[in-house]
Amino acid sequence: MVRRVSTTFASPFTATGPPPPRRRTRVLALPEARWALVATVAFLAGLGFDLAGAPSPMYGILYAVAYVAGGWEPALEGLRALREKTLDVDLLMIVAALGAAAIGQVLDGALLIVIFATSGALEALATARTADSVRGLLDLAPDTATRLTDHGEETVPAAELAVGDLLLVRPGERIGADGRVVDGVSEADQATITGEPLPVVKRPGDDVFAGTLNGTGALRVRVGRDPADSVIARIVTLVEDASRTKAPTQLFIEKIEQRYAVGIVAATLAVFAVPLAFGESLTDALLRAMTFMIVASPCAVVLATMPPLLSAIATAGRHGVLVKSAVAMERLGEIDTAALDKTGTLTEGAPEVTDVSPLPGSGLDADALLALAAAAEHPSEHPLARAVVGAARARGLRIAPATGFAATPGRGVSAVVGGCVVE
Known part of the structure; x- marks a missing residue:
């Protein structure tokens, strides 16, 4: 013996098991990324000509391209918000950039546009990758299954399975639907559902889950749930719903955003009007007001909230860790002690x-x-x-x-x- x-x-897996099949989001497939790339390339080309002492029309046109490519979408969103009687930070960014151009600081305004456009592209990319990581779980479920009927075996799309169907799951195949074993003995790799790293023995009467991998034996499984209501499909739905929640920091920023933007506009007008009333020249007053608006622009605050959280969630998803929401990710950053009692969680x-x-x-x-x-x-x-x-x-x-x-x-x-x- x-x-x-x-x-x-x-x-390194959570209760969702090993990483789902990796879907790669093409960066340039996102409109935000394409416009940000155009704005960045135009800005860098214009900056090169500017530093080289080229004629101003040459780099001025490139800066203008950067303004338009990176600023048209935020400007449109800002105008839509303004139509609803709200002052959006996007519009404030555009006004600040145009103000910089108005006082001759075209380079500073173009840089502000490029930073804002790049942040939007990164946020869109992080959001898309998060969605890919979550939906990648659905790829674990097989496209087809072997259904047993009175006339023998037939291969059918897994999405067409109905409660009560009898399935034949051969060794090495993925189980097509949630159900219960009625015949056969085997082991199933359920890491995608439970996170357990070792296969679990399945005998008649045991429950099995869609997307889990059958081992060495053949099983006959009676479908117990509609494929759209399987455990793995519900996990995806729950995570997608939870991912739309907002972290406390973001909620706070959004709460004060409107008031902050209105305050900046009011303060800018005051910085412009007060010196002008005391006899300062129009050019100097406008220069001071636009400088104030650029410095007080809240882009740093906006960029410091959701994009880092989305990036963290996307990175975790690509490594098999599904984060329920930005709230959970932000709370994770506050943890200083972790106690683990489950083998295979962080190993x-x-x-x-x-x-x-x-x-x-x-x-x-x-x-x-x-x-x-x-x-x-x-x-x-x-x-x-x-x-x-x-x-x-x-x-x-x-x-x-x-x-x-x-x-x-x-x-x-x-x-x-x-x-x-x-x-």
Whole structure:
């Protein structure tokens, strides 16, 4: 009798398991990114000509392109908000940039436009990648399933399955719908649902979930839920709904945004009118007012709220961690102590051999025992088998050929190695 060696597990996955299939959002597929790129290229080209001492019309046209490409969308949004009798920060940014141009600081205004356009593009990209990471979970569910009928087997789209259908799930296939095993014994990799790194044995009467991977045995599964109401589909829906929530910091910024913008406009008018009333020239008064508006522009405050949170959520999603909302991400930043009680949550999700302990009186040392176990496990695809074989190879042990190999779900393997029965 050869018993299993002890193992440890480690996995960087949350309860949603390993990372979903990665969908890459093409940056230039986003309109915000294209306009921001045009504005940035035009600004950098204009800056180069400006610093090189080129004629002003040459770089002036490029700066104008940067103004238009990066500013038309915020200006449109600001005007729409103004039509609804609200003063939007987007419009304030555009006014500040145009004010800079009015006092001869065209470069400063173009830079402000480029920064604002780039921040919008980054926010759009982070939002798109977050959505891709969440929806990528749906790709785990198979497109088709094998349905058993009175006339035999038929392959049907998984979306057309109905409650009560009987499915045949062959070894290595993904389960097409949530349901219950009615016949067969196997193991299922449920990491995408529960986060558990090791397969779970499934017998008649056990529940199985859509998108989970069947192991070595064949299962007959009775569909218990509509595919649109499966556990994995509900996870996606919940995360998408929660991702629309706003963090406390963002809610605070939005709360004061209107008042802040109105205050800046009022203060700018005062900075312009008061010196003018005391005899200052129109040019100097306008220069002072526009300088004040540019400095007081709240773009830094706006850029410091949602874009970093969205970027963090998107990065987490690409690594298999689904963050429910910006609220959760912001609270995560306040954590100074974490207590974990679940193996496989922050570890690698791959078993490793840590110790080999021969039974007293067996006549085997650790290397001999490990070599026997590796030889018996070598034909198996089980994660523990891969760990045992990998440990033997790491020690440079010879893995002898095995005969009579048999795998029993939930119990292990048996084989004959060098005339010895290993099980």
